[in-house]
Amino acid sequence: MSAMPSWDPCLDLDVPICKPVNPQNARPPLPPKPNEPSPTPMPDWRTTVDPGLSSRAKTLNSPKPVYTMAVREKIQALRRQMKPADSVLPSAAQQQLQQNTADKAKDEYVENTFIIDVRSQAEISAHVINGRAFTLIRGGIPFPLALMEKVGEERSAYPEPLCDDPGIKEKEILVSCTDGMTSVLAWNVLKNACGFSNVKVIQGGIQAWAAAKLPLISTTLLDISSDEEEDD
Numbered sequence: 491m492s493a494m495p496s497w498d499p500c501l502d503l504d505v506p507i508c509k510p511v512n513p514q515n516a517r518p519p520l521p522p523k524p525n526e527p528s529p530t531p532m533p534d535w536r537t538t539v540d541p542g543l544s545s546r547a548k549t550l551n552s553p554k555p556v557y558t559m560a561v562r563e564k565i566q567a568l569r570r571q572m573k574p575a576d577s578v579l580p581s582a583a584q585q586q587l588q589q590n591t592a593d594k595a596k597d598e599y600v601e602n603t604f605i606i607d608v609r610s611q612a613e614i615s616a617h618v619i620n621g622r623a624f625t626l627i628r629g630g631i632p633f634p635l636a637l638m639e640k641v642g643e644e645r646s647a648y649p650e651p652l653c654d655d656p657g658i659k660e661k662e663i664l665v666s667c668t669d670g671m672t673s674v675l676a677w678n679v680l681k682n683a684c685g686f687s688n689v690k691v692i693q694g695g696i697q698a699w700a701a702a703k704l705p706l707i708s709t710t711l712l713d714i715s716s717d718e719e720e721d722d
Contacts, residue, residue, distance in 0.1 A: 555613070555668050565674045576677065577691040580699040583664045587629055603662040604652065606633040607696070608676040617668060619700050627666055627696060628705035635667075635676050643685050663689045670695040 557565070578586070586603045607630045609617065614632070619625040626632065633649050641647035645658065652658050663686055665673040673691040680686040692699065700706060 555671065557671060561675075562671075565671055568674050568678050572674070572677070572691075576689070577693050578664060579693055580702045580704055583690075583692050583699075584704050586662060586664065601651070601655075601661070603664065604658075605630040605664045605666055605692070606652075606676075607631065608633060608635040608638065608665060608667050608672055610634045610636060613668060617696070619696065619706065622708045625696070625700075625706050625708050627699055628707045630666060635672060635679065638676060638679050638684065642683050659684070659686045661688065664692055665689060666692045666699065667695045669697050 583605065587605060590601045590603055605627055607614070607626055609632075611632075611634070614626070615623055617623065617625065631649055631652065633652070637647075645656075646653055648658070655661065663680060665676045665680070667673045667676070670691060670693050673695060677689050677691050680689045694701075696706075
């Protein structure tokens with residue numbers, strides 16, 4: 491049996507195991523006592539943060555995504571295929587991004603490293619970090635996993651500036667999502683369906699990036715297939 495990698499986001503899931511209750515055996519609620527206020531109704535689980543989330547997720551006001559068992563098993567299988575060099579800490583990713591430099595002789599900005607955000611627009615709008623929605627890693631390019639799977643190797647369908655770089659598939663691509671899980675799926679698609687050769691997963695996704703107090707930007711996103719953004 492091969493050894494498990496040192497970092498496995500699949501082990502960071504807070505999945506409560508609940509025993510189903512037979513409605514016939516359920517105890518009816520007790521009536522309120524005289525002069526006693528009615529009990530406060532339970533919060534709606536669809537609109538509140540799960541109390542079982544980690545302290546880091548609570549601080550960031552961001553609930554963890556929900557993954558089906560089949561998706562989690564696929565992510566675990568892909569993680570076993572990944573090498574240590576296929577993932578990177580947020581601090582190291584930021585250092586790589588800072589190595590993009592301006593070429594004064596050619597009057598252009600040379601980018602050898604790109605960060606792409608594989609969350610859907612719904613995920614980005616629902617994901618609140620430090621009290622703000624529509625938050626991205628500064629310099630990150632929205633490229634949803636669903637779009638990635640659809641367009642494959644068709645570079646002209648990639649968001650800008652990826653579509654404008656003829657050598658993009660040889661550049662370093664750092665992948666971010668909410669918690670580092672969906673990025674593993676995107677890592678597989680980018681390498682095997684899109685033909686990218688140098689893809690790395692940012693460990694912990696944008697949650698870990700924000701927890702490390704690295705640069706973020708809050709935007710108003712009209713079309714996440716492009717990099718045209720407006721600051722709030």
